[in-house]
Amino acid sequence: MPREILLGDEAVALGAVHAGLSAAYSYPGTPASEILEYLLRLAAETKAFPAVWSVNEKVAYEEALGASFAGKRALVSFKHVGLNVAADPFMNSAITGANGGLLVVSADDPGMHSSQNEQDSRFYVQFARIFGYEPSDHQEAYDMTREAFDLSERLGLPVLMRLVTRLSHSRSAVETREPRPQNELKKGAGKDWILLPVNARRRFAELLDRQGEMVRLSDESRFNILKLNDQDRSVGVIASGIAYNYFREAVAGDAAPPSFLKTSTYPLPEGLIRKLVGHVDTVLVLEDGYPFIERQIQGLFGIPGKTVQGKTSGALPASGELTPDIVRRALGRAPLPSLQASGLPLAGRPPQLCVGCPHSDTFKALNKALEGRTGSNVFSDIGCYTLGALPPHNAIHTCVCMGASIGMARGASDVGLHPAVSVIGDSTFAHSGITPLLSAATANTDMTVIILDNATTAMTGGQPSYGSGERLLRLVESLGVLKDHIRTIEPLPKNHDKNVQVIKDEIGYPGLSVVVAVRECVQEQRKKRS
Amino acid sequence: MKQDIILAGVGGQGILSIAYVIDNAALADGLAFKQAEVHGMAQRGGAVQSHMRLSDGTIWSDLIPKGEADMILSVEPLEALRYFDHLRPDGIVITSSTPFRNIPDYPDVDKVLEALRLAPRSIVVDSEKLAKEAGTVKAQNIVLLGAASSFLILKQESLLKTIDGLFRGRGLPVLEANLKAFELGKKAALGS
Numbered sequence: 001m002p003r004e005i006l007l008g009d010e011a012v013a014l015g016a017v018h019a020g021l022s023a024a025y026s027y028p029g030t031p032a033s034e035i036l037e038y039l040l041r042l043a044a045e046t047k048a049f050p051a052v053w054s055v056n057e058k059v060a061y062e063e064a065l066g067a068s069f070a071g072k073r074a075l076v077s078f079k080h081v082g083l084n085v086a087a088d089p090f091m092n093s094a095i096t097g098a099n100g101g102l103l104v105v106s107a108d109d110p111g112m113h114s115s116q117n118e119q120d121s122r123f124y125v126q127f128a129r130i131f132g133y134e135p136s137d138h139q140e141a142y143d144m145t146r147e148a149f150d151l152s153e154r155l156g157l158p159v160l161m162r163l164v165t166r167l168s169h170s171r172s173a174v175e176t177r178e179p180r181p182q183n184e185l186k187k188g189a190g191k192d193w194i195l196l197p198v199n200a201r202r203r204f205a206e207l208l209d210r211q212g213e214m215v216r217l218s219d220e221s222r223f224n225i226l227k228l229n230d231q232d233r234s235v236g237v238i239a240s241g242i243a244y245n246y247f248r249e250a251v252a253g254d255a256a257p258p259s260f261l262k263t264s265t266y267p268l269p270e271g272l273i274r275k276l277v278g279h280v281d282t283v284l285v286l287e288d289g290y291p292f293i294e295r296q297i298q299g300l301f302g303i304p305g306k307t308v309q310g311k312t313s314g315a316l317p318a319s320g321e322l323t324p325d326i327v328r329r330a331l332g333r334a335p336l337p338s339l340q341a342s343g344l345p346l347a348g349r350p351p352q353l354c355v356g357c358p359h360s361d362t363f364k365a366l367n368k369a370l371e372g373r374t375g376s377n378v379f380s381d382i383g384c385y386t387l388g389a390l391p392p393h394n395a396i397h398t399c400v401c402m403g404a405s406i407g408m409a410r411g412a413s414d415v416g417l418h419p420a421v422s423v424i425g426d427s428t429f430a431h432s433g434i435t436p437l438l439s440a441a442t443a444n445t446d447m448t449v450i451i452l453d454n455a456t457t458a459m460t461g462g463q464p465s466y467g468s469g470e471r472l473l474r475l476v477e478s479l480g481v482l483k484d485h486i487r488t489i490e491p492l493p494k495n496h497d498k499n500v501q502v503i504k505d506e507i508g509y510p511g512l513s514v515v516v517a518v519r520e521c522v523q524e525q526r527k528k529r530s
Numbered sequence: 531m532k533q534d535i536i537l538a539g540v541g542g543q544g545i546l547s548i549a550y551v552i553d554n555a556a557l558a559d560g561l562a563f564k565q566a567e568v569h570g571m572a573q574r575g576g577a578v579q580s581h582m583r584l585s586d587g588t589i590w591s592d593l594i595p596k597g598e599a600d601m602i603l604s605v606e607p608l609e610a611l612r613y614f615d616h617l618r619p620d621g622i623v624i625t626s627s628t629p630f631r632n633i634p635d636y637p638d639v640d641k642v643l644e645a646l647r648l649a650p651r652s653i654v655v656d657s658e659k660l661a662k663e664a665g666t667v668k669a670q671n672i673v674l675l676g677a678a679s680s681f682l683i684l685k686q687e688s689l690l691k692t693i694d695g696l697f698r699g700r701g702l703p704v705l706e707a708n709l710k711a712f713e714l715g716k717k718a719a720l721g722s
Contacts, residue, residue, distance in 0.1 A: 005553050030569055113568070170566040170592040171549070173557055242592065249591040324595040336597030339617040342645030346612055347635040349540065351576035384574065461569075 006174050008167035009034035011138045012077075012105055015145030017042055017049075018179040022072035022100070024051045025060035027431065028460035029079030030114035031168035032107035036077060037461070049182070053457075055466045056402070056431040057082035061089045061104070068102040068158075069193060071186025073149050077105035080121050085402065085432070087124070093158050094128035095195055095203045099188035101149035102158040109165045110288045111321030114459075116382075116401065118319065120289035121162045125266045129207055131214050132160040132266035133223070134241040138172040140223060140264065146177070151217070155210065164288050166242050166321065211267065219271040223264035226272050228279050229256055236280035237331075238263060238273065238293060243286035246327035258331075268296060277306060284330060285310035288322045352387055358454055358519035359385045361491035361499070363395040366421070366450065368496070369503035376419045377412055379405040381433075383425040384459045384521075385452055396423055403432025406449055410440045413447045419507040420447040427457040430467030434479065437514075441480035444511045448503070451476070451514060454521040462524050469518075476514050485513040492519065532585035533683045534594045536613045539605035540630045541568075541578045544671030548603070549580045551675060551696065555688035556584050566592040575632055577609055584683060602649075603678045605657065605671050606630045607642045614649070623649040624678045624719065626657035626670060653677060653719045660714040665707030672708045676715025 006014060013035045016024065024043075026036035039051035054060035057078045064076035076086070083090060083106045090104065106121035125132035133148055135141040144161065152159040191199055218224070228236075236259035239247045244262045251257040261276040263269060277283055277297070283306060285294040294310035302308065309315040315330045316322070325335065353360050363385075370376050380386060380396035381404060388395040398408060409422035424433050429451050440447060453472055457463040467475055476486055487506060489499045499517075506513035535552075539545045549565050556563040567580040581594045596616050602623045604610035610625035617623070623646055629639045646652050655677050657670035664673070672693065679689055693712060697705040 003557065005557055034569070166566060166592055169569050170564055171553055172564045172589075173562070245590045245592065249595060252590060324591040324593055328595065336595060337619050338597030339614050339619055339621060339649060341614045342611065342648050344611065344637060344641055344645045346608065347633055347637060349575075349577040349609075349633055351541065351574040352632065354574065387574065459574075 002176055003173040004176060005171055006138055007034050007169060007171050008135070008138055008141050008163060009107070009169070010038040011141035011174050012145045012161065012163070013038040013042070014174070014176065015142040016075045016103060016149070018176060019101070019146045019149040020073050020180040020182045021075055022049050022182045023064065023067040024049065024075040024077070025054045025063045026077045027054055027057045027060055027082055028457050028463040029082050030460055031109060031163070031165040032077050032079045032082070032105065033460045033463070034168065035105060053463050057085040058089060061086035061093075064102060065089060065093050068098045068100045069188055071100045071188065072183050073101040075103045075105065077107070079115065080106050080108040080119050081115060081117065081401065082106070083121060083124055090124065090158070091128050092195060094130050094207060095200055096193045097156040097203070098152050098158050099186060100183050101152035103145065103148050103152060104158055104160045105163060106160060107163040107165070107168050108289055111165070113165050116399065118289065120292055121160065122266055122289065122292045125160050125162070129211060130157050130160060131155060131217065132162060134162045134264050134266070135167065136241050136244045136262070136264065137167070138170070138174045141167065142174045142176065144223060144264070155214070157207070157210070162241070164242055166288070215267050215270050218265040218267055218269040221265045221269065224269050224272055225262040226275060227260055228276070229259045231256060232258065233280050235282045235284060236260060236276045237284050237286060238276060238297075239286040240264065240293060241288055243288050243322050243327065246322060246324040247286055247331070249324045250328040250331050250333055263293065268293060273297065277303060282307040282309060284315060286316070286322070286327055286330070291318075350390060352390065353384060354522050356522045357384070358491040358517065358521070359388060359452055360393070361493060361496070362450065362452055362517040363388045363393040365489070365491065365496055365499040365503055366423070367393065367395050368500045369507060370419070370421070373419060375417065376421060377417060378421045378423055379408040379412070380422075381405040381424040381428045383428050385423060385425055388423070402428055403436060406433050406436035406440060409447045409449065410436065410443070410445045413445050418446065421507070422447065422449045424449065424451055425458075426451060426453040426455065426468045426472055427463075427465040429472070430465060434475065437476070437481070438479045440512050446510050447512060448506050449512070449514045450503070451516045453516050453518045454524070456521045456524050458521045458523060462521065462527065472516065476516070481512055481514050485509055485511065487513065487515045489515060489517050490519055491517045531683055532583070532587065533601065534599045535582040535601045535603055536594060536599050536616050537580040537582055537603050538609040538613055539578060539671075540609060540632065541575050543605040543630065544668075545578055545580055545605065547696065548671050548675050549582055551689055551692045552582055552584070552682070552684065554692040554695070555684040558688040558691070559685055561586055561683070562589050564589045564592045577612060579609075579613060601678065601681065603674060605674050607639065607646060607654070608636065611642060611645055617649065620650055622681060623652040624674065624681070625652070625654055626674055627654045628656065628658040628670065653722050655715060655718045655722070657715070660718060661711050664711035664714055665703065669708050669711035672711040673715035676712035677719035679712065679716050680720055
């Protein structure tokens with residue numbers, strides 16, 4: 001069988017293609033972006049399926065659901081917080097069901113390497129009452145993806161795959177298998193898809209009826225492994241996903257490792273868990289993310305005669321990413337000897353805006369324009385420009401979620417804050433900034449929105465933007481922003497004084513203004529030159 | 531037979547290209563490998579590292595446990611120091627002496643180099659000078675890869691073949707500069 005070097009994300013992407021994928025949709029976000037990046041490259045070569053950067057995750061989900069309803073296999077992928085944006089169609093698609101296989105890939109970011117929170121997508125699996133997979137390595141990511149499409153069609157439900165940063169962005173060799181052809185178009189059961197209460201009640205009851213079957217599938221899954229140690233019944237380990245690797249790493253030298261259950265599927269394999277718990281006195285649960293398994297096992301009252309340990313009990317840190325060292329300690333093993341540090345204080349090296357970045361010039365102009373105005377708040381958003389919060393700029397005061405800056409500026413202005421300024425990138429504006437701007441334009445709210453148009457989705461590696469250039473200006477005008485108060489600046493050092501004046505003027509205008517700072521991302525410029 | 535390597539540097543210094551060459555050489559040599567890397571926000575001029583694990587057996591963790599790394603290979607001296615606690619007591623440090631100063635509180639570089647010498651074995655190469663000598667200052671990462679090449683459990687020809695594949699598409703002068711950078715790095719390490 002051929003072996004390919006793949007990121008965890010790419011193993012999922014290739015698994016999907018080999019499972020007969022007909023369409024893929026996503027919105028960029030670390031650590032999930034590389035799934036669609038890889039599919040785009042394959043799609044360009046083979047022309048076998050569309051791979052699309054959607055305008056946001058909700059739209060991506062609906063596009064994938066439509067492809068599934070047409071009988072084809074579809075994939076939708078995003079980072080964990082992207083599933084919040086897509087939660088509405090996601091939750092309801094568990095009620096409508098899927099026609100062609102529908103795989104939802106949600107990549108969590110324990111430790112918040114590039115995220116605002118470390119929410120755990122396994123709760124969404126449970127929330128929607130569907131089936132979920134959690135691979136521990138690249139081969140499983142590929143194999144599970146192939147199986148997930150079959151299972152989605154067998155259950156008639158979407159299936160979710162949970163990844164974590166450490167697998168998404170790790171590379172290894174994967175053995176691939178013969179591809180399966182794509183599905184034919186197939187018209188599905190129309191009534192199931194009309195979620196009028198009369199249909200939704202019936203469909204929800206049907207979904208609940210499938211829960212036992214899903215637990216059985218989980219118990220029988222070839223990806224779950226139970227190994228009992230008959231000599232030592234003191235401690236047993238339940239390890240899911242990548243935590244399983246850290247466990248095996250720590251016990252690699254053991255002649256007889258402790259009893260363990262590797263879990264990789266949701267709902268939890270209850271039968272296997274009962275066997276492990278029945279075999280040992282203390283159960284140590286190892287999972288990256290929230291104590292999802294630990295809390296289900298422990299419940300409110302615990303298990304008589306047994307001790308359950310994990311993140312809730314304090315055996316492992318409640319937050320942050322797991323590491324082999326943390327797991328080693330939780331297993332009661334001494335740290336390995338390592339080289340002593342020199343004692344020289346190591347200056348940190350946080351990320352920063354690139355040299356020559358247009359955002360730097362915009363922030364300099366904005367800071368100057370706001371000089372002396374102590375009561376102002378600059379509401380900002382998600383993107384490279386969030387780094388404007390750090391020195392030397394210290395220019396922004398919020399970063400909450402995609403598109404939040406505009407709605408927040410309006411709320412602040414409504415209660416009397418002046419000046420209320422919003423700073424948002426062009427791609428983030430297209431993602432979730434249009435509707436709050438429509439709302440502010442209708443009310444002619446006294447606020448100033450600065451759209452940083454660098455013509456790309458820069459932070460995640462330069463994916464296309466839906467709201468850039470002339471299209472962006474027309475879009476802003478069409479939302480009802482007065483033409484006289486849509487101003488364009490070019491953020492360059494030589495234009496500093498002029499740009500400060502434009503921002504000052506618009507802050508002084510008692511209504512809604514939009515200042516568009518137009519200059520291409522320097523990374524994208526560099527790519528074009530090379 | 532196993533080798534665990536921490537690759538270190540600053541976002542944009544070409545750590546991932548070093549990793550790419552090692553991954554492909556490992557595949558060609560029939561070794562198992564896992565290589566965890568950093569994408570996203572940290573790539574914007576921040577500290578980046580990659581955990582590179584090679585073995586003829588099973589590799590479990592994608593991350594190298596503290597005390598398990600056989601080598602730190604760094605394109606920047608301060609970044610080499612950052613991961614000392616991952617190095618085995620008998621590990622080797624191979625690093626560039628060229629500081630990348632994009633922070634206001636960069637320490638005295640002589641003190642950094644002095645601290646690096648606390649490792650039982652350290653090889654410090656002037657990657658900037660050697661890369662310029664090879665024809666492009668951009669090849670500092672390949673200078674370092676060359677410096678490490680004699681200490682890797684990988685075949686030289688597998689490394690060179692991957693470098694060839696990586697740079698041939700960018701024109702013969704780029705390829706030749708990188709091959710020369712590799713040789714200069716290798717020679718410098720063996721002579722130090």
